[in-house]
Amino acid sequence: MAGKEVKADLWVNEYITPWDIYAHGVTEIIAHKKTAYQEMYIVETGAYGKGLVLDGKWQSCTGDEFLYHEALVHPAMIAHQSPRNVLVLGGGEGATLREVLRWNTVERLMMVDIDGEVVQACREHLSEMHANAFDDPRVELVIADALQILDTTPQRWDVIISDLSDPIEEGPSFQLFTQEYFEKIQQVLAPGGFFVIQAGQVAPPLITLHARLVKTLTTMFPHSLSYASHVPSYGSPWGFALASAETIETQPSPEAIDELLAAKTTGGLRLLDGITLLGMLQTPAYIRTAIAEQTQIYTLKQPPKFSQSQENT
Secondary structure, three states, X not given: OOOOOOOOOEEEEEEEXXXXXXXXXXXXXXXXXXXXXXXXXXXXXXXXXXXXXXXXXXXXXXXXXXXXXXXXXXXXXXXXXXOOEEEEEEOOOOHHHHHHOXXXXXXXXXXXXXXXXXXXXXXXXXXHXXXXXXXXXXXXXXXXXXXXXXXXXXXXXXXXEEEOOOOOOOOHHHHXXXXXXXXXXXXXXEEEEEEEEEEEEOOHHHHHHHHHHHHHHHOOOOEEEEEEEEEHHHOEEEEEEEEXXXXXXXXXXXXXXXXXXXXXXXXXXXXXXXHXXXXXXXXXXXXXXXXXXXXXXXXXXXXXXXXXXXXXX
């Protein structure tokens, strides 16, 4: 019976709420480094394989990362149908690159990450995640601040994927969830383009921050959609937000999606197919209600106060 035998002496505790902890049993510390930006661990766990931990926060692990990365990447790529130029902001493990590169329509893929030391450690120790995506000739890796690249890139991107900080931390990361950030995205998004952002946890006790982020997004884009994927190692279902000036089809034909994926990708997807996407795009009622009732909009003049103790207002 589960719980009768404990096989780890070292644990990574992920604080889901002030009252809930997910503890990952670690069997080996593979790498540890304090970079200029954060403290990094790459560990081996007993249940979910290798995991990346930054500043004590669980990022992803080889055992179930596909549930996050496929959900992050493919709804936007499918919505566009033939993306050629893709910009990834964040994504140090390289798994986001791996998923984008499944699309044979992609001609240029730029990844921007601020912490080159974390990227290098992931390239060395997490090949299960990146699958040598960094070596693909279509990939341009830029070690820089995402905001700086958005201000300077001359390229217009068909799909922009924001895989940056979680919307649960105080500090300078608040800029990545404001109207001003989304305006920068709009300025470099190609006509007919789609933007997707990882948008935090959507468990009922934590829905406020996701709802505020999505409500802010709705003030900047004509069309937006909240969706989620259950990632067990996060201890909570994880939210995403898709946005565009184009209509987002929420009831696609599963057969048509399967045909599109067969024609334009190299295959190998473990989560996403037509039926899965159709279900994923049906935003649950409690999330729709939380977004509709939300009144706070994130701006630089009124920075978000990312606190787990905020009231659901």
